[in-house]
Amino acid sequence: MNILVIDGQGGKMGRLLIEEILARLPDVKVTAVGTNSVATAAMLKAGAVSGATGENPVSVMAARADVILGPVGIVITDALLGEVTPRIALAVGRSRARKILLPYNRCDVTVIGTQGMNPNEAIRQAVEQLAAMVSE
Numbered sequence: 001m002n003i004l005v006i007d008g009q010g011g012k013m014g015r016l017l018i019e020e021i022l023a024r025l026p027d028v029k030v031t032a033v034g035t036n037s038v039a040t041a042a043m044l045k046a047g048a049v050s051g052a053t054g055e056n057p058v059s060v061m062a063a064r065a066d067v068i069l070g071p072v073g074i075v076i077t078d079a080l081l082g083e084v085t086p087r088i089a090l091a092v093g094r095s096r097a098r099k100i101l102l103p104y105n106r107c108d109v110t111v112i113g114t115q116g117m118n119p120n121e122a123i124r125q126a127v128e129q130l131a132a133m134v135s136e
Contacts, residue, residue: 001134003028004065006058006092008035008080011042013071013102013119018046020127021069025134031065033057035083058088065097067133069126071104072111079109098133100126 003021007014011034018030032048034040040053052061062068070092073079077089092099102122103114114122 001028002064002066002097003030003130004033004061004068004097005030005043005048006033006035006062006068006070006074006088007039007043008071008073008083009039011039013104013123014039015042015046016119016123017069017102017126018043018048020123021130022047024127024131028134031061033061035080035088055085055087059091062091062095062097065095067100067130068092068095068097069100069130070102072101072109073104075099075101076109100129102126 005014005017014032018032021028021030029049032040032043032051034043034053037053040051044051073084075089075093077084077086103111
């Protein structure tokens with residue numbers, strides 16, 4: 001199963017996701033793509049087997065992924081302080097991969113029903129969903 005984690009800015013959410021994925025599913029291989037090199041480095045440090053940075057790697061790897069995880073902003077043009085380009089949002093949105101998107105209300109989008117959910121709880125739920133997909 002090809003698992004892709006996409007993140008931007010400082011890569012904190014991506015790093016935490018990868019750490020939690022590998023703690024729960026130690027045999028899976030996770031690829032990390034950052035919208036910038038700082039995010040990519042953080043996710044590689046967390047244990048991703050490979051990583052790349054930028055718009056083209058998102059496009060290529062989204063097409064190859066079975067599951068994509070990341071903040072909800074990866075499907076919204078100009079999210080993450082403008083790091084999500086139209087091409088990135090389109091590549092993720094068009095990918096046939098199953099997507100597990102975490103609420104991140106700092107991209108001018110409020111996901112109803114997530115108020116009061118802390119990031120750690122969102123990450124835990126995302127990894128539970130991934131584990132269910134892996135075991136299918």
